[in-house]
Amino acid sequence: AMKRDYTLVLKGTMQLSRTRFPRGTLSPMLDALARAPLWEQGIEFGHGTGHGVGYFLNVHEGPQSISKAIPDAHMAMEAGMITSIEPGVYRPGQWGVRIENLVLNVPARPPEGTAFAEFLEFETLTLCPIDTRCIDLGLMRADEVAWLNAYHATVRERLAPRVSGDALAWLNSRTAPI
Incomplete structure (x- = not known):
C-alpha cells in the first residue's frame, strides 16, 4: 500500500x-x-x-x-x-x-x-534523485518511466561533475534507468 x-x-x-x-x-x-x-x-x-x-x-x-x-x-x-x-x-x-x-x-x-x-x-x-526503490512499476506507463529516466539522466549529467568517490557511486546508482 x-x-x-x-x-x-x-x-x-x-x-x-x-x-x-x-x-x-x-x-x-x-x-x-x-x-x-x-x-x-x-x-x-x-x-x-x-x-x-x-x-x-x-x-x-x-x-x-x-x-x-x-x-x-x-x-x-x-x-x-x-x-x-x-x-x-x-x-x-x-x-x-x-x-x-x-x-x-x-x-x-x-x-x-x-x-x-x-x-x-x-x-x-x-536536481535531486527520486527514490525508485518505492515505485510500483506495475502502476507506471511507459511514458512515465521515460520521463523519470530522462529526469534522472539530467540529474546525473548536471551533478556528476561536482562529486566523486562514494558520492558519485551513490548518484549513479540512484539515477540508473529503471
Missing part, C-alpha cells in the same frame, strides 16, 4: 511537471492534473499542490497557487515564475509521502503547424 501511495504521488508530480498550458492560465486550474492519479484510486490530500516561491526568504509567495483556491485573475501563470509541485498523501500512524520539485515557467515551443495561444511549460529546477 505504501508503494502504491508513493507511485501515485510520483505520477501526480510527473503529470503536472510535464504539462503545457496557455500563458495566463489561472494557477488553481492546474491543480487537478497532479491530483488525478490519486483521485482515480479514491485518494485525496488536504494541502495545496504547489505555491509560488520567492526570494529574500519568501518561501510561499504569490500570486500563483496550485491549489483548490477559487481562481482569480491575479493568479495568472506567466513566464519566469518559480512554483513548487508537491502532491502528497499522509496516512496518520502509518506513513506520509510527498515528492516536491521546484519548477520555472518557461515558454513552450509550439508543435509544428499550430498557431494558437502562447503556451508555457515547466522546467524542473530541482
Whole structure:
C-alpha cells in the first residue's frame, strides 16, 4: 500500500511537471492534473499542490497557487515564475509521502503547424534523485518511466561533475534507468 501511495504521488508530480498550458492560465486550474492519479484510486490530500516561491526568504509567495483556491485573475501563470509541485498523501500512524520539485515557467515551443495561444511549460529546477526503490512499476506507463529516466539522466549529467568517490557511486546508482 505504501508503494502504491508513493507511485501515485510520483505520477501526480510527473503529470503536472510535464504539462503545457496557455500563458495566463489561472494557477488553481492546474491543480487537478497532479491530483488525478490519486483521485482515480479514491485518494485525496488536504494541502495545496504547489505555491509560488520567492526570494529574500519568501518561501510561499504569490500570486500563483496550485491549489483548490477559487481562481482569480491575479493568479495568472506567466513566464519566469518559480512554483513548487508537491502532491502528497499522509496516512496518520502509518506513513506520509510527498515528492516536491521546484519548477520555472518557461515558454513552450509550439508543435509544428499550430498557431494558437502562447503556451508555457515547466522546467524542473530541482536536481535531486527520486527514490525508485518505492515505485510500483506495475502502476507506471511507459511514458512515465521515460520521463523519470530522462529526469534522472539530467540529474546525473548536471551533478556528476561536482562529486566523486562514494558520492558519485551513490548518484549513479540512484539515477540508473529503471
